[in-house]
Amino acid sequence: MSKITKWIYPTTIDEALILLSENDTEIIAGGTHIATQKHKSPIKMVDITRIPLNYIKKEKNSLRIGSTTTITEIIESPLCLEVGKGILTKACQLIADTPLRNKITLGGNIARKIPWVGLPVVLLVLDAEIMVIEKGKEEKRISARNFFEMKKLQRGKLIKEVIFPINSALxxxxxxxxxxxxxxxxxxxxxxxxxxxxxxxxxxxxxxxxxxxxxxxxxxxxxxxxxxxxxxxxxxxxxxxxxxxxxxxxxxxxxxxxxxxxxxxxxxxxxxxxxxx
Ligand SMILES: Cc1cc2nc3c(=O)[nH]c(=O)nc-3n(C[C@H](O)[C@H](O)[C@H](O)COP(=O)(O)OP(=O)(O)OC[C@H]3O[C@@H](n4cnc5c(N)ncnc54)[C@H](O)[C@@H]3O)c2cc1C
CATH class of the missing domain: 3.30.390.50 (CO dehydrogenase flavoprotein, C-terminal domain)
Incomplete structure (x- = not known):
């Protein structure tokens, strides 16, 4: 992870979106993937872990999980067991090891379509939806299928949360x-x-x-x-x-x-x- 000129901790989504609209910024969440990447030009890190995006909220027929929620927090949540008869919990249990699971976030696991990661296939079979936001635009609700067919999540866009349907009949x-x-x-x-x-x-x-x-x-x-x-x-x-x-x-x-x-x-x-x- 070379040529970092600044490390910034926004505390609100709006603050983060303003920073991310600049060309030389990059989101960091758990940091477990980005730490292995080399940047050609100088970069400012926008650390999103102090924004209140760490939550698991139950609604009538769905569960909203904020993008900075860690894999460990998903595993430990009884609410997540209700998603697809426990498939989300199982997939999280099989990710890496405990220190890594304590850092890796839901958003970081799906943002870059890293081929070996576990959660994209789970989002696909559950018909989950991904809420994506960017400066000056309306929040977008994207089906997992469209999200993973997209070439790349463009710079400036932030995954806010994932909405998992709760369907116990599956x-x-x-x-x-x-x-x-x-x-x-x-x-x-x-x-x-x-x-x-x-x-x-x-x-x-x-x-x-x-x-x-x-x-x-x-x-x-x-x-x-x-x-x-x-x-x-x-x-x-x-x-x-x-x-x-x-x-x-x-x-x-x-x-x-x-x-x-x-x-x-x-x-x-x-x-x-x-x-x-
Ligand atoms: C040794 C090792 C073994 C691993 N094994 C597994 C495994 O078996 N299964 C598995 O699923 N994963 C595994 N991982 C984790 C995986 O490879 C990634 O490192 C991890 O998913 C990245 O999550 P993060 O929160 O650390 O993201 P970061 O490293 O912080 O970010 C990753 C990328 O996503 C972007 N990003 C992060 N959050 C957002 C957001 N909210 N919106 C938009 N963009 C965002 C960042 O800009 C960056 O480009 C392993 C990692 C390591 C190091």
Missing amino acids: FTRYEKFCLTKADYAWLTLAFSSNIELGIIKDVKFAVSRITNIQRITSVEEALIGKKVNTIDTQQLINLLRANLSIVADFRSSKEYRTTILEVFLKRFINEMKEETT
């Missing part, structure tokens, strides 16, 4: 595959489905790390309207192979990654059958 699963718990993920994936009288009414399946952060719509489309006990898992695996462009890296081959993904999908489908029929 079947949900989350997995992070890695060598040790504190290792960067080799694969993260999340699944949610809504089943009525044994028929899948809605389903979302999202994957990251081995691809861009994305929903796998070919698999979702093949599942919607199906009776749970008649799902052909091999057909889903064929669809995965045909429609997903998986990248290899020094850690593992494309074939290895594809196989892990297939194993998890099979497991999710089998568990869904067991739980819902």
Whole structure:
């Protein structure tokens, strides 16, 4: 983290937005990612952790979590267990280690679409919404799908909070595959489905790390309207192979990654059958 000329602690959102409208500023929250980045030109750090954006608030059918809420605070909140039958809590428990979880924030985890992070796939399968603000503009409510399809969150924009729907009827699963718990993920994936009288009414399946952060719509489309006990898992695996462009890296081959993904999908489908029929 080089060439920092100033470290500023705004205490209100308005103050932060004014600072962020200048070209040479950058947001810092938990600091666990930005500390690893090199800046080419001098930069002023706008530390947002003193703005009151650290909260977890329950509304009628949703939970609003402020962007500087840490991963540990999410894990420790009983309210967060109500989101997608505990999928948010589970995903947070699998992030890094305790000292890091005490620093990493919700906003910092999703802002830069870092491929190994855990929460984007969770936001995608829960249909969460992200509130983004910038100087002189109205607050924007962006669906997780649109947010993660966007190229980049532009400079000057601040994630204020994430709105998670509370839907206790969902079947949900989350997995992070890695060598040790504190290792960067080799694969993260999340699944949610809504089943009525044994028929899948809605389903979302999202994957990251081995691809861009994305929903796998070919698999979702093949599942919607199906009776749970008649799902052909091999057909889903064929669809995965045909429609997903998986990248290899020094850690593992494309074939290895594809196989892990297939194993998890099979497991999710089998568990869904067991739980819902
Ligand atoms: C060794 C190690 C292992 C890790 N393992 C995992 C893991 O298994 N799973 C996982 O999910 N994560 C993991 N992480 C964390 C992850 O890589 C990022 O470091 C973390 O999510 C960043 O969060 P932060 O709050 O520290 O953000 P910062 O480092 O403070 O910021 C990250 C970026 O987001 C921007 N930003 C931050 N907050 C906002 C906001 N509110 N609005 C707009 N932009 C914002 C910043 O400008 C910066 O560009 C690991 C990190 C380390 C160091």
